[in-house]
Amino acid sequence: MDVTYNDSATTNACKLCTPLGASLVFKGVRGSVPLMHGSQGCATYIRRYLISHFREPVDIASSNFSEDTAIFGGGDNLKQAITNVTRQYKPELVGISTTCLSETIGDDVGLILKEFKAEQSGGCLPEIVHVSTPSYRGTHMDGFHDAVAALLHALASSRGGNNGCINILPGMVSPADMRHIREIVEDFDTGCLMLPDYSETLDGMLWATYQKIPDGGIGIDEIREMGGARATIDMSRVCSEKRSGAQVLKARCNIPAHRTGLPLGVKACDRFFSTLSALTRRDVPKKYTRQRGRLLDAFVDGHKYISGKRAVVYAEEDLVVGLAAFLCEIGIIPVVCASGGTSGHLREVLEQTLPGNLKEEIRIIEEADFQDIEEAAMEASPDLFIGNSKGYSITRKLGIPLIRVGFPIHDRFGGQRSLHVGYRGTQQLFDNIVNAVLEARQTTSDVGYSYM
Amino acid sequence: MDVTYNDSATTNACKLCTPLGASLVFKGVRGSVPLMHGSQGCATYIRRYLISHFREPVDIASSNFSEDTAIFGGGDNLKQAITNVTRQYKPELVGISTTCLSETIGDDVGLILKEFKAEQSGGCLPEIVHVSTPSYRGTHMDGFHDAVAALLHALASSRGGNNGCINILPGMVSPADMRHIREIVEDFDTGCLMLPDYSETLDGMLWATYQKIPDGGIGIDEIREMGGARATIDMSRVCSEKRSGAQVLKARCNIPAHRTGLPLGVKACDRFFSTLSALTRRDVPKKYTRQRGRLLDAFVDGHKYISGKRAVVYAEEDLVVGLAAFLCEIGIIPVVCASGGTSGHLREVLEQTLPGNLKEEIRIIEEADFQDIEEAAMEASPDLFIGNSKGYSITRKLGIPLIRVGFPIHDRFGGQRSLHVGYRGTQQLFDNIVNAVLEARQTTSDVGYSYM
Amino acid sequence: MTDLKILKERESQVHRNDLKAFHMGCDTKSAAGSVSQRACVFCGSRVVLYPVADALHLVHGPIGCAAYTWDIRGALSSGPQLHRLSFSTDLREEQVVFGGEKKLHQCLTDLIDRHAPSAAFVYATCIVGIIGDDVDAVCRTVTREKGIPVIPVHSEGFKGTKKDGYAAACKALFQLVGTGETKDISPVSINILGEFNIGGEAWMIEEYYQKMGVEVVSVLTGDSRVEKIKRSHGAALNVVQCSGAMLQLAEMMEEAYGIPYIRVSYFGLEDTAQALYDVAAHFSDHPEVTEATRALVKAEIGAVHPDLQAFKKVLKGKKAAIYVGGAFKAFSLIKALRYLGMTTVLVGSQTGNSQDYDLLKKMCDKDTIIVDDSNPLELSTYIMEKEADLFIGGVKERPIAFKMGIGFCDHNHERKTPLAGFKGMHNFATEVYTTVRSPVWQFAPRFGGH
Amino acid sequence: MTDLKILKERESQVHRNDLKAFHMGCDTKSAAGSVSQRACVFCGSRVVLYPVADALHLVHGPIGCAAYTWDIRGALSSGPQLHRLSFSTDLREEQVVFGGEKKLHQCLTDLIDRHAPSAAFVYATCIVGIIGDDVDAVCRTVTREKGIPVIPVHSEGFKGTKKDGYAAACKALFQLVGTGETKDISPVSINILGEFNIGGEAWMIEEYYQKMGVEVVSVLTGDSRVEKIKRSHGAALNVVQCSGAMLQLAEMMEEAYGIPYIRVSYFGLEDTAQALYDVAAHFSDHPEVTEATRALVKAEIGAVHPDLQAFKKVLKGKKAAIYVGGAFKAFSLIKALRYLGMTTVLVGSQTGNSQDYDLLKKMCDKDTIIVDDSNPLELSTYIMEKEADLFIGGVKERPIAFKMGIGFCDHNHERKTPLAGFKGMHNFATEVYTTVRSPVWQFAPRFGGH
Structure with missing residues (x-):
């Protein structure tokens, strides 16, 4: 029997489901509560998964489908859920993502929300934004990008007049990354509107009293302001352009879009910094030229320990692109570049990015699961793995180090604080790699x- | 036969010799070349040792004693050496440290320099500062502190009028530590005069043309300015007060001295930040309260992985004090606190610092070598070691992790960039400890x- | 009281213990929009079946359900590790539109060929019912084709609560029970039910029974094998561990095979001893069992008692909050904490029933807060009001405790430490001691840290 | 030429190779104030004696000399690891004033009791001579008391150069030679001198000789044992490896025991083959040795040749700078680099003598810079002027190369990779290839990186 790829089982998935990505985005908006329209388990599982990485409370409400709901439609449940969330959390925004269940039974969430707003016209409602995230279509990254686009679609408005800020669509980076990106943009004396921004909401301090919704995040007013910014920097290169938030801003508010890729590795950072420099007409601050200088000095100091090593890289697609390009800069061959992502653009972007002479040595696996990665790794005789915690069992079998980056980090501490971007993030990663090899x-x- | 401690051999020393510390200080002055008065080997060995840690060129000149010199005195060699160094390097300052040889034959360096200056009165000489560092008296830390005091003694002048700056005597911390300390002080909108400052000279960038003396370091004019500062913060608590640079500034220029200890661990950082706050009459910037908040959040998130673990700590005495106090904050018992240092104050300062209830569980070893540390560790059944690379063979035997801090880091990469101080440094150390335990x-x- | 606005729908599910009777509104579905700590039907089934180590566990649905349950539990196996892999049919839009049976059949075939499992469980998730896949039919076909039991588990997330998931799992297991060989089984024999070998707990308990002279036919499902489950109907007694998870299987086995069952708990010295004595009592015609049990209990308690007394000195008077999945576990925890000198100021469960809550009411002090199917806002409010020193719960409760500067003990399936039996009590006490006594709380805002 | 101001004292030590004759001003002490890359007498002694793995190495002096030489070399031992510990009398002011003999005696006694070494070497450092300790007398006393050879090594740092340290070490070793049993030693036998088993090199070379049918009586001092050194006078031939380190011992053994010696190098295919053939030639009355040597060389070269050719394709035309301790090593390096298609644009040594430099002159191309006892300023100037792609040196040279964005290969005692013999050449070529071809240079300022 002829088995096509899509007919076979997924063993140890290298991806997560769409609503997770959307919820993460909603966690990055000030005063926002994510609400999943579907069964209770979805919200609970996703909360658990996020909590284990971020080690922070992650409240995600659910419309808690019952059997009746599935038969008669989820409208009442959704309305009740919004009402209850509003009463308990007093949110500024409720971010609704659908699940496979509500999508499959065919709930028209747009219509339900329209009814709901009409019914509640007297009261003071939070903003309600919804994004369609059936988990049988795409991965958590699609949910992430779609939620960003949905927020901009719902809120960003052209306000005539340049507010001078720069919009940053960072993609699914760590809270530490977000803090660093903001620091960089602000060091160019420019306002930074970053969507999402969960740098504080998912990496916060101890509390004296319980915070229903943790402080932090981009404000709704700030999302509106994104329509009046100087430019948008979109750090995703694999996301379909037509689906991206940058495209929403361009189409609607005429904001120029720049796709820099993740600023990871010297060349990608240079691209990001020179984009900022051009946009703001300012020189790169000395602080960063020094960081860059020290990074290059370290590249040279460390190159002999790692030259010619072979790495297996797996992560979200944009992170794979960033990591692979960086590895090629330092003389490590990314012999396997894998992602569970389904953008369809990974191969193309990698081929544009990586040196041509390595083409034959690099195996690119799109829509990968960890069984694919393990099989490819067994053939590629790698020296190390770079990716999230989920590759550990393979590296354990192979007896080689795993350098943990991205999401999730479930078997180490401080994943939310791990820095990937900028010269500083690249420096940390470089030091970690060299030290893993030395160890x-x-x-x-x-x-x-x-x-x- | 009755063997007193000092009669026995040292096996695997946990200290280095005095001129190393002095040379390090001279490397932290702008335009300075260290010059050792003694045999060639001393400079070469010390250069090699420093290069292996910092991975930077470390030029240290030597007066290159020959047998004749040892018999007839080193005056001519020293003069010749200063002349040659000056011709080749065009330094602003030549920092002379003696070795055991020149000390033992009784060279009067002060007198030699006086003669030299008289002979050269026509020419344009660099500043020449000398410090007596016979390696049979004290350790590298004594050389370090004495060189700081010697520089201040030679250069700092009361200039009548407060320049508003704060003097920082950081002790032997890493270049990254120095950068961070400067960042903190400057974030209080206050000038920072840090002696020494090898943050750039020993952690620099690639060069287009060879730099005889690497850029960076505190300028001679700035050392002079230290005599007109608002206050001195001395981060050493074990250094004999009367020997310290802070005392020179106090006695000579009437600058108030604050001994904060190394800002490592929450309480020590709080002490440092509140000293800065009081001196500058400014609130602690939000950036740092957030770093502190995230650090405490991490303490709580991580406490269960490490509570009750037992650590062996060895390093320079001030670092031992900082580490031990920090460990007690997070519930790790520093069962062995050891240093090769000979200040005579380690026990006293530790007893002031550590919680009384742990007294019986903590073994303090002054003037330790690694044989002492190994024997103590074998009895203490520790879970981990925290210290420099030199304890590795013991941890390998014990099969427990070594968390590398301080100097030297010879078996890992990036020792010059490892951050120990501030909330951020404490955070890194905490994450490293938790992750070592998890790993x-x-x-x-x-x-x-x-x-x- | 506090300013917390309890959702109207939840008012009957939050109580303060006092002399008045109250009726806990439990066994209901969670309010829409509540951030319930509960999971779903699928979760219940997965928890029960997960430890069967030589079975293939195929999750039929989109990727999420499989991804979130990959290798997250401490249920150990002494042999095969097949249960630690995560298999999914990973349904895509195409299958949602045109049906997933063909893909299910293909996946099962491939995976059975590759991994040669002793049986396969096929978990139907939310949308499988909606798109109308006949999972039973596919399972029957593959059973026939591959010659191993391929068992559907009807665990569509929305079709009830976690308890319904337990029931679905029990039904699935019951299809295996009775299909194996039972000769050579001793008359003094038991099955251990509702014990999942977290951190090796089942091994510790099996050892107790061995020392007592009682043969353990099967553990359901800790370190379980399909072959052992098949012959479990040969045991003389089913010993069901606290949680309601597997009571239903015991009932089914009683009805079908006449095997009596008793309910026990292995948590805490008292309950563990009681459990062993109860089993011994069942075999009272073998007095040597009771004798061995006495000796065992004495030795085991003797081994841990001195340390526990030392912990007690420090822990005396500390206050604990408990929020766990099953109420039965809460009973044991209250007792164990009391043994350590601690009081329980809040207790609740995701899935307790009326009898459970009545019993909780009796066990608890006046003013103890008792909740059913609670949420972060309620839990955080009460632990602060009650000034708890310790929170016992699962991963989702952990950050609530930590944010407020309160010690925490994981008593859920993700923990790696065995907490059952006598040694388990020692581990538990150590963990409680460790977290409560940590110096980090000095920095918590509630203790004046800032 | 460049704007570098060569120190006047050093003008005779820096040359550009051309047709004119030049006389290298070598074998002098370093100019005062020069940042020489040289070490001292102690360093020379320590390098030679360090690998004697079952001896106690006690450094008599203040702590520095011992601290800086603790476990920093890749000289491997197949058995005892005593040489990797660092022992010092750690002299303090008290002993400097009142003399250190008593402490030396005490330390020796303690350490011998604790570690039971086969012999002890006592290194006298700078101030020992000055304070007047009679080290020889103490050593004699302890020899008598403990019954093992306790040998003074007169290595006061200022009393000459590193070469004088080699001499002191040779004298120390010579005290052991001749005191052991020599029966059972084959007439076809050698000692290997000047080979320190860095990364296991001595083992590779010993294996070659074994295959040739030549008995290796003693390696001096790689993976050495005191017992073997004692009987080394039983060998028929001393084979002295390139560096001048141990030539003096060979001369002393020739004089005392009539053992002839030959000088060889094991670096590079050509020199290694030559070394083995030279030894075989010495035993020409045993033609099977020559035969075995031919087979060995053929097989070994065959094994590495294809890779080396592949490297050569990439490395052809690349330019190298060499600055090493001994000049003899430089000869081999030039040849090996040439074999890889590379040219040498700078070469120098810390300790070469006139004949060495005359030979270098002959070997080198026109305009190659030749230096003796150079320093960072000179080295950096010339590698930039000559646009070197690779610098071969030791740890102190590394940052000079790296700062300027030039590849680097460590050919000193701290490396961990064996570079001797045929396999060693493969390792060397791999390392050169690896560093020269690294993509990091694209960022170097000299290639327009900024």
Whole structure:
């Protein structure tokens, strides 16, 4: 029997479902509560998964479908859910994502919300934004990008007049990344409107009293302001252009869009910094030229430890692109570049980005699961893995180090604080890679040098 | 036969010799070249040792004693050396440290320099500062502190009038630490005069043309200005007060001195920040209260992984004090606190700092070598070591992790960039400790969870 | 009281213990829009079946359900590790439109060929019912084709609560029970039900029974194998661990095979001893069992008692909050904490029933807060009001405790430490001691840290 | 030429190779104030004796000399690891004033009791001579008391150059030579001198000799044992590796025991083959040795040749700078680089003598810079002027190369990779290839990176 790829089972998925990405985006808006329209389990599982990475409360409400709901439609449940969330959390925004269940039974969420607003016309309602995220269509990254686009679609308005700010669509980076990106943009003396921004909401402080909705996030007014910005920098290169938030801003508010890719690795950072420099007509601040200088110095100091090493890279597609390009800069061959992502653009973007002479040595796997990655790794005799925690069992079998980046980090501490972007993030990653190689060499050596 | 401690051999020293510390200080002055008065080997060995940690060129000149010199005195060699260094390097300052050899033969360096200056009265000489550093008296830390005091003694002048700056005597911290300390002080809108400052000279960028003396360091004019500062913050608590640079500034220029200890751990950082706050009459900037908040959040998130663990700590004495106090904050018992240092104050300062209820569980070893540390560790059944690379062979035997801090880091990469101070440095250290424990648990487990 | 606005729908599910009777409004579905800590039907089934280590567990649906349950539990296996892999039919839009049976059949075939499992469980998730796949039919076909039991688990998330998921799992297991060989089984024999071998707990308990002279035919489902489950009807007694998870299987086995069952808990010294004595009592015609049990209990308690007394000195008077999945676990926790000198100021469960709550009411002090199917806002409010020193719950409760500067103990399936039995009590006490005594709380805002 | 101001004292030590004769001003002490890359007498002794793995190495002096030489070299031992510990009398002011003999005696006694070494070397450092300790007397006393050879090494740092340290070490070793049993030693036997088993090089070379049918009596001092050194006078031939380090011992053994010696190098295919053939030639009355040597060389070269050709394609035309301790090593490096298609644009050594430099002159192309006892300013100037792609040196040279964006290869004692023999050449070529071809240079300022 002829089995096409899509006919086979997924073993140890290298992706998550769409509503997770959308919820993460809603967690990055000030005063927002994510609400999933579907069964209770979806919200609970996703909360658990996010909590284990971020180690922060992650309240996601659910419309809690029952069997009746599935038969008679989820309208009443959704309305009740919005009402209850509003009463308990007093949110400024309720971010609704659908689940496969509500999508499959055919709930028309737009219509339900229209009815609801009409019914509640007397009261003071929060903003309600909804994004369609059936988990049988795409991955968490699609949910993420679609939620960004939905927010901009609902809120961004052309306000005639340039507010001088720069819009940043960072994609699914860490809270530490978001803080660093903001620091960089602001060091160009320019306002930064970043969507989403969960740098505080998912990496916050201890509380004296319980915060129903943690402080932080981009405000609704700020999302509106994105329609009056100087430009949009979209850090995704694989996201379909027509689906992207940058496109919404361009089409609606005429904001020029720049797709820089993730600023990871020297060249990608240079691209980002020179974009900022051009947009703001300011020189790159000395702080960053020094960081860059130290990074290059480290590249040289460390190159002999890692030159010619072979790495398996897996993550969200944009992170794979960033990592693979960076690895090629430092002389590590990304022999396997894999992602569970389904954008369809990974191969194309990688081929544009990576040096042509390595083409034959690099295996690109789109829509990968960890079984694919394991099989490819067994053939590729890699020296190390770079990716999230989920590859651990494979590296354990192979006896090689795993350098943990991205999401989720479930078997180490501080994933929310790990920095990937900028010269500083690249420096950390570089140091981690060199040290992983040194540690492996030291540990497996009979001699155990204390001097390497 | 009755063997007193000092009669026995030192096995695997946990200290270095005095001129190393002095040279490091001279590397932290702009336009300065360190010059060792003694045999060639001293400079070469010390250069090699420093290069292996900092991975930067470390030019240290030597007066290159020969047998004749040792017999007839080193005056001519020293003069010749200063002349040659001046001709080749065009330094602003030549920082002379003696070695055991020149000290033992009784060279009167002060007198030699006086003669030299008289002979050269026509020419344009660099500043020449000298510090007596016989390696049979004290350790590298004594050389370090004495060189700071010697520089201040030679250069700092009361200039009548407060320049508003704050003097920082950071002690032997990393370049990254120095950058961070400067960032903090400057974020209080206050000038920072830091002695020494090798943040750029020993952690620099690639060069287009060879730099005889790398850029960076505190300028001679700035050292002079230290005599007109608002206050001195001395981060050493073990250094004999009467020997310290802070005392020179107090005695000579009437600058108030504050001994904060190293800002490592929440309480020590709080002390440092509130000192700055009081001196500048400014609130602690929000950036730092947030760093502090996230750090405490991490303390709570991570406490269960590490509570009750037992650590062996060894380093320079002030670093031992900082680390031990920090460990007690997070519930790790520093069962062995050891240093090769000979200040005589380690026990006293630790006893002031550490919680009384742990007294019986903590073994303090002054003037330790690694044989002492190993023996103490074997008895203390520790879970981890925290210290420089030199403890690796012991942790390898014990099969427990070594968290590398301080100097030297010879078996890992990026020691010059490792941050120990501030809330941010404490955060990194905390994350490293938790992750070392998690890694050990994961690796040694039969199950190999990818979820911890 | 606090300024918390309890949702109207939830007013009957939050109570303060006092002399007045109250009726807990439990066993209901969660209010729409509540951030319930509950999971779904699928979760209930997955929890029960997960530890069957030589079975293939195929989740039929879009990727989420499988992705979120991949290797997250501490249920150990002494042999095969097949249960730790995550298999999904990973349904795409095409299958949602045209049906997923063909893909299910293909996936099952491929996976059985590749992994050679002893049986396969096929979990039907939310949309499978909606798109109308006949999962039973596909399972029957593959059973026939591959010669191993391929068992559907009807665990559509929305079709009830986690408890319904337990029931679906029990039904699935019951299809295996009775199909194996039972000769050579001792008359002094039991099955252990509702024990999932978290951190090796089942191994500890099996060892107790071995020492007592009682044969353990099957553990359901800790470190379980399909072959053992098949012959579990040969046991003389079913010993059902606290949670309601597997009571239904015991009832089905009683009805079908006449095997009596008793309910026990292995948590805490008292309950563990009671459990072993109860089993011994069942075999009272074998007095040597009771004798061995006495010796065992004495030795085991003797081994942990001194440490526990030392912990007690420090823990005396500390206050605990408990929010767990099943109410039965809460009973044991209250007792165990009391043994350590601690009081329980809040207790609740996701899935307790009326009898459970009546019993809780009796066990608890006056003013203890008792809640059913609670949420973060309620839980955070009450732990602060009650000044709890410790929160016992699962991963979703952890950040609530931590944000407020309160110690935490994981008593859920993700933990890696065995907490059952006598040694487990020692582990539990150590963990409680460790978290409560940590110096980090000095920095918590509630203790004046800032 | 460049604007570098060569120190007047150093003008005779820096040359551009051309047709005119030049006389290298070498074998002098370093100019005061020059940042020489040289070490001292102690360093020379320590390098030679360090690999004797079952001896105690006690450094008599203040702490520095011992601290900086603790476990920093890749000299491997197949057995005891005593050489990797760092022992010091750690002299303090008290001993400097009142003398250190008593402490030395005490330390030796303690350490011998604790570690039971086969012999002890006592390194006298700078101030020991000055304070007047009679180290020889203490050593004699302890020899008598403990019954093992306790040998003074007169390595006061200022009393000459590194070469004088080699001499002191040779004298120390010579005290052991001749005190062991020599029966059972084959007439076809050698000692390997000047090979320190960095990364296991001595083991590779010993294996070659074994395959040739030549008995290796003793390696001096790689993976060495005191017992073996004692019987090394039983060998028929001393084979002295390139560096001048141990030539003096060979000369002393020739004089005392009539053992002839030959000088060889194991670096590069050509030199290694030559070394083995030279040894075989010495035993020409055993033609099977020559035969075995031919087979060995053929097989070994065959194994590495294809890779080397592949490297050569990429490396052809690249330019190298060499600055190493001994000049003999430089000869081999030039040849090896030439074999890889590379040219040498700068070459120098810390300790070469006139003959060495005359030979270098002959080997090098026109305009190659030749330096003796150079310093960072000179080296950096010339590597930039000559646009070197690779710098071969030690740890102190590394940052000079790296700062200027030039590849680097460590050919000193701290490396961990064996570079000797045929496989070593493969390692060397791999390392050169790896560093020269790294993509990081694209960012170097000299290639327009900024």
